Each structure stands twice: as C-alpha cells, then as structure tokens.
Amino acid sequence: MVINVNGLSAKELKSLIAQAEKQQAKVMTRPKAAAMRAKINKYVKDHGYTIEELYGDLSSPASGRTKKPSGRKPARSAGSKVAPKYRNPANPNETWSGRGRQPRWLAALVEKGKSASDFLIK
Incomplete structure (x- = not known):
C-alpha cells in the first residue's frame, strides 16, 4: 500500500501518524488468529455445537448449497452496472x-419502422 504524503500539511501528517500508531497498537496487542480460532472452537464445543452447525459448511458457497459446474464460463462483467443508452x-x-436482448418496448418500436438510434439518451 502506498500513501502519498507529499501534499499533506503538518497537521494532516500528525493526524495520519496518530491513526497509524493507534492501528499498530491494536494489531500488535490482539491475539494471533490461530489462538483466537482455538478459543472460538473451544467455546463452540463447550456449548455442544460445531462450527458447521452454526455457520454451515465453510468450504461450500455462501448459499450453503454446492453448485454443479454448468460447463459455461461466467460472463466477464457479471453483475456490473452499465449506464443506460x-x-x-x-x-x-x-x-x-x-x-x-433488446427490450420489448424498443423491439416493438423498431418493428414499426423507427430506428433504435431515435431513442438514444443524449
């Protein structure tokens, strides 16, 4: 991660340093991930549960069901929004x-002899 500090004032630099030191202290004092995982697993086990019971199978997709491969590649821009034209x-x-696919309203107008370019958003 790169932070460009060249354009910061003395006050902004002091604030950035304070934030960084605060975050560093938090990271340095927190327990290691493995130790935290062990505590959580012990707590869950002591109360008669398993992680899978509480959170589902963590190796499968978030939906809890495994997806069968469809043989198709997912669309490159799956889920991305595009401005209307x-x-x-x-x-x-x-x-x-x-x-x-062209929407029905546009397909009907084109079928009546109009051009799609007549409905472009300017």
Whole structure:
C-alpha cells in the first residue's frame, strides 16, 4: 500500500501518524488468529455445537448449497452496472444499456419502422 504524503500539511501528517500508531497498537496487542480460532472452537464445543452447525459448511458457497459446474464460463462483467443508452419515450423509467436482448418496448418500436438510434439518451 502506498500513501502519498507529499501534499499533506503538518497537521494532516500528525493526524495520519496518530491513526497509524493507534492501528499498530491494536494489531500488535490482539491475539494471533490461530489462538483466537482455538478459543472460538473451544467455546463452540463447550456449548455442544460445531462450527458447521452454526455457520454451515465453510468450504461450500455462501448459499450453503454446492453448485454443479454448468460447463459455461461466467460472463466477464457479471453483475456490473452499465449506464443506460436508450430511453422509452412513452415511459422514461424504462431504459436499456444496449447490452443483451433488446427490450420489448424498443423491439416493438423498431418493428414499426423507427430506428433504435431515435431513442438514444443524449
């Protein structure tokens, strides 16, 4: 991690140093992860539970079910939002990014002889 300190004032540098020292003290005094894991496992076991009972199988996806491979690669931009490019003049809330299948409202207008470019958002 790189922090550019060249443009900071003396007051900002002092504040950054104080924050860093506070974080360093916290990290240095906390128990090691393995020791914390052992404490948690002991606590859970002492109360008659297992980690799997409380949190599910941690090696499987978060949903708790294992997914079967579909043989397809996931889309490169799966879940990413794209700004809309087209807007329905009849309902301004209906938009389309230009990706994927054309929405019904646009397909109907194109079928009536309009051009998709007529509905571009300016």
